[in-house]
Amino acid sequence: MVKRALLVRVIAVAVLLAAWWLVALATIWPPAILPGPGQVWHQLLSTSDAANGQAGYAGSTLVERLGVSLRRVGYGCAYGILIGVVLGLAMGLLPVVRAITEPAVTFLRALPPLAYLSLLVIWFGIDEEPKVYLLMVAAFPPVAVATAAAVGGVNRQYVEAAQALGAGRFEVIRAVILPASAPEIITGVRLAVGIAYSSVVAAETVNGADGIGGMVLNAQRYNQTAVVILGLFVIGITGLVIDSVIVAAQRALSPWRGRV
Amino acid sequence: MSISRRYALSLFAAVPVLAACGVGGSSSGSGGGKTVRIAYQNFADSTLLVKDRQTLEKALPDHTVKWTAFDSGASINTAFLGGSIDLAVIGSSPTAAGLCPPLSIPYQVIELLNVIGDSEALVVRKATGITKITELVGRKVAAPFSSTAHYSLLAALELAGVDAGQVTLVDLEPQNIQAAWQRGDIDAAYVWTPVLSVLQQDGVTLTDSAKLAAEGKPTLTFTVAGRDFAAANPDVIEAWLAATDDALKLIGTDPGTVAAAVSRQIGISTDDALSQLKQNIYLDHAEQRGPDYFGTPDQPGELAERLHDTAQFLRQQKKVDQVPDLATIRAALRVPGAGGA
Numbered sequence: 001m002v003k004r005a006l007l008v009r010v011i012a013v014a015v016l017l018a019a020w021w022l023v024a025l026a027t028i029w030p031p032a033i034l035p036g037p038g039q040v041w042h043q044l045l046s047t048s049d050a051a052n053g054q055a056g057y058a059g060s061t062l063v064e065r066l067g068v069s070l071r072r073v074g075y076g077c078a079y080g081i082l083i084g085v086v087l088g089l090a091m092g093l094l095p096v097v098r099a100i101t102e103p104a105v106t107f108l109r110a111l112p113p114l115a116y117l118s119l120l121v122i123w124f125g126i127d128e129e130p131k132v133y134l135l136m137v138a139a140f141p142p143v144a145v146a147t148a149a150a151v152g153g154v155n156r157q158y159v160e161a162a163q164a165l166g167a168g169r170f171e172v173i174r175a176v177i178l179p180a181s182a183p184e185i186i187t188g189v190r191l192a193v194g195i196a197y198s199s200v201v202a203a204e205t206v207n208g209a210d211g212i213g214g215m216v217l218n219a220q221r222y223n224q225t226a227v228v229i230l231g232l233f234v235i236g237i238t239g240l241v242i243d244s245v246i247v248a249a250q251r252a253l254s255p256w257r258g259r260v
Numbered sequence: 261m262s263i264s265r266r267y268a269l270s271l272f273a274a275v276p277v278l279a280a281c282g283v284g285g286s287s288s289g290s291g292g293g294k295t296v297r298i299a300y301q302n303f304a305d306s307t308l309l310v311k312d313r314q315t316l317e318k319a320l321p322d323h324t325v326k327w328t329a330f331d332s333g334a335s336i337n338t339a340f341l342g343g344s345i346d347l348a349v350i351g352s353s354p355t356a357a358g359l360c361p362p363l364s365i366p367y368q369v370i371e372l373l374n375v376i377g378d379s380e381a382l383v384v385r386k387a388t389g390i391t392k393i394t395e396l397v398g399r400k401v402a403a404p405f406s407s408t409a410h411y412s413l414l415a416a417l418e419l420a421g422v423d424a425g426q427v428t429l430v431d432l433e434p435q436n437i438q439a440a441w442q443r444g445d446i447d448a449a450y451v452w453t454p455v456l457s458v459l460q461q462d463g464v465t466l467t468d469s470a471k472l473a474a475e476g477k478p479t480l481t482f483t484v485a486g487r488d489f490a491a492a493n494p495d496v497i498e499a500w501l502a503a504t505d506d507a508l509k510l511i512g513t514d515p516g517t518v519a520a521a522v523s524r525q526i527g528i529s530t531d532d533a534l535s536q537l538k539q540n541i542y543l544d545h546a547e548q549r550g551p552d553y554f555g556t557p558d559q560p561g562e563l564a565e566r567l568h569d570t571a572q573f574l575r576q577q578k579k580v581d582q583v584p585d586l587a588t589i590r591a592a593l594r595v596p597g598a599g600g601a
Binding site for chain 1 (some may be wrong): 332334337338341342357362363404405422430432433435436439440443445446574578579580
């Protein structure tokens with residue numbers, strides 16, 4: 001059954017690739033608008049080659065760029081998740097905190113990252129800070145919302161049972177509330193990482209030329225469409241990999257839960 | 261199986277349906293009659309006077325003239341590739357990129373709208389104490405990459421004998437250059453007005469594009485026209501050239517009128533428009549036929565060499581695959597006013 005599902009997926013990808021290749025081959029549009037898979041593959045090899053005369057692409061190889069972008073996403077998500085979990089716990093446990101912060105969190109969720117990037121640049125400059133903060137701001141609301149909902153939904157009986165056994169306030173949070181809400185929190189984390197990763201191009205519009213998003217932007221300026229498509233594939237595929245890692249972690253952390 | 265095949269085929273049938281779906285706003289549809297699609301940029305220039313006075317609309321009553329604002333030459337090149345534009349106002353750097361493979365856009369340079377003067381300049385913070393370009397080694401210098409300012413910055417470094425690798429180049433849009441400057445994140449920037457005037461308040465100007473033009477590294481603004489479009493619509497090209505030539509002359513004789521039109525078009529004050537207009541150098545078509553620019557069809561001017569230089573520079577930056585030979589670039593120049601008119 002699993003094998004068959006895998007086969008279907010492989011065929012689906014192959015069909016899409018073939019369709020792309022055929023459309024590119026028909027040259028309805030010039031290659032600068034729609035390059036074929038071969039040109040994108042060539043760019044993959046060229047941008048990974050540190051000895052091609054421009055050290056990969058404009059000074060960094062694809063792998064270096066991916067590393068830089070993943071570092072930014074990693075920091076942004078780590079801070080975002082930390083803030084999200086703490087704030088979500090407070091929101092779920094204390095109705096006052098929820099009443100105060102919920103509108104603000106919803107407000108931040110509605111803002112497109114590019115819109116507040118300009119502000120972050122004015123406040124924090126052009127180095128790593130605005131990029132990491134942008135990803136942090138993008139990442140924390142889903143975690144906060146998911147955590148607040150999960151904490152509010154923990155079965156009262158578990159809490160009361162723990163209290164009857166003499167557990168203090170923090171012990172209840174540590175031993176009952178957090179484990180019971182873990183699956184929902186991780187779902188929030190999964191959303192957060194996705195949002196942060198999809199914001200990386202926006203984050204790298206300002207002095208982020210060494211990242212993978214910076215490469216996409218730079219290539220777009222010179223109509224190097226094959227490089228743009230390559231960048232999108234790299235972001236998309238690594239995003240998929242990261243997502244499956246989080247799903248695996250979710251299964252490992254809450255094995256009592258059904259499949260997600 | 262037959263059902264799924266039919267289903268798959270229906271996906272292809274959906275393509276034209278999708279294309280016919282509205283996306284809101286006005287798309288470039290066939291409005292009946294002939295259409296001229298012009299890409300312009302919002303900086304103080306003769307083309308804004310032509311747009312403001314509707315000179316072209318009046319000269320071509322049987323044409324629909326469609327003006328679209330673009331922010332950068334790169335997006336204009338994309339629009340040309342997609343066949344969405346007939347005429348465009350575009351800088352020399354993106355024009356050179358467009359003429360080189362892999363883009364090889366079939367357009368012709370039909371006119372020189374301006375030579376960029378001191379509206380683009382290299383400014384360094386006073387606090388650094390730097391007074392010469394050679395002292396920029398090891399410093400952080402910002403410019404919007406792929407722009408004429410980027411080209412000028414690298415040309416200025418080269419003329420001063422500074423290897424660009426010894427300077428930390430930062431790619432920033434003008435408004436971000438201003439923010440980074442105010443925070444002290446960058447030491448210098450090559451940028452254009454209005455951000456330039458803000459930087460000059462606490463900065464020292466090391467060089468500007470007028471000086472670079474005098475040293476043989478000019479940056480220019482052109483009108484380009486699709487090759488097929490120009491061949492099929494000589495009347496439109498002549499109407500455009502006549503309108504812009506008048507506007508170029510008017511900048512010299514009556515800049516106030518042009519500034520008023522510019523201020524109406526881009527929403528800046530007339531004084532700002534006037535000072536921005538004065539920062540560039542304008543040549544009418546007779547002057548453009550001089551040996552430094554287009555020359556005459558029999559005696560080609562040096563403009564092709566300048567574009568070739570720009571293309572070489574892009575090649576060094578690995579932004580184009582190869583540089584076409586001088587003859588190809590010459591063939592992409594159409595001397596304004598040489599065909600009669």
